[in-house]
Amino acid sequence: MGRAVRAHLAPALYPKTAASAARGSLLLGILCREALDIHDTTPYNLRMFLESLTIGMLATNCYVVAADKRASAVVIDPAGETKKIVSRLHRAELECVGILCTHGHVDHVAGAGPLSGAVGAPVYIHEAEAGALASPRTRLLGLAGGVMATRPDQVIYMDDGDCIEVGDIILEVLHTPGHTPGGVSFYTPGYLFCGDLIFQGSIGRTDLRGGSLQGLMRAVREKVWDMPDDTRILPGHGPETTLGEERRHNPFLQGLGSSRSRRL
Numbered sequence: 001m002g003r004a005v006r007a008h009l010a011p012a013l014y015p016k017t018a019a020s021a022a023r024g025s026l027l028l029g030i031l032c033r034e035a036l037d038i039h040d041t042t043p044y045n046l047r048m049f050l051e052s053l054t055i056g057m058l059a060t061n062c063y064v065v066a067a068d069k070r071a072s073a074v075v076i077d078p079a080g081e082t083k084k085i086v087s088r089l090h091r092a093e094l095e096c097v098g099i100l101c102t103h104g105h106v107d108h109v110a111g112a113g114p115l116s117g118a119v120g121a122p123v124y125i126h127e128a129e130a131g132a133l134a135s136p137r138t139r140l141l142g143l144a145g146g147v148m149a150t151r152p153d154q155v156i157y158m159d160d161g162d163c164i165e166v167g168d169i170i171l172e173v174l175h176t177p178g179h180t181p182g183g184v185s186f187y188t189p190g191y192l193f194c195g196d197l198i199f200q201g202s203i204g205r206t207d208l209r210g211g212s213l214q215g216l217m218r219a220v221r222e223k224v225w226d227m228p229d230d231t232r233i234l235p236g237h238g239p240e241t242t243l244g245e246e247r248r249h250n251p252f253l254q255g256l257g258s259s260r261s262r263r264l
């Protein structure tokens, strides 16, 4: 059974393990209706909207994925600029119920603690990356970028196969290491939020601590490569692209060949 179908049938989205708090009913009901900037329809004809905010010195793409006005929302990779993110949430009358981190680099997690404190939502991150949320390195580099990184009160570990349900949208957690050991991507049919795994015409660095080019290529081949061509790749930096475009033109991925299928 294809991944998309499996995700769609997932009963509800609960993480497998909890770090400090709420193991419970996390329910993100994301979804999509009137959007701030982007207004879409998923392959399942579910209304979806999301907004991309460019944040911090490294121009990180922070995504707000939300439901209707006055509905639940999640924020992916808050690099900082908490006021800016909160203001966007308020503008659409969204309630942030989860903060999702693709990996633990400072340009993706520095704002997680502050945003969690501001909106009262837990932070979701792979266990292998959680130590970076408020490590001395993150605090130091965060300060250099004007962000006071703090440890969130609630941290929930997520791992491959977990599903995060926000309204009618289910985000499946894919463990996609290589850039970092605990890097994850979030997939819902038509959309892949992949952090620093794949960029337009490039891939994430693998020469940093814990990185592995072989691991990254394996993750792309095993977790991403069979997705449909029109899957929108929403990366941690730079413009969005599609899997089809990267299949054809990304020089780093040419060795992966064609996908085994184009299901869904």
Ligand SMILES: [Zn+2]
Residues within 6 Å of the ligand: 103, 105, 179, 196
């Ligand atoms: Zn990174």
Ligand SMILES: [Zn+2]
Residues within 6 Å of the ligand: 058, 060, 105, 107, 108, 196, 236, 237
């Ligand atoms: Zn990054």
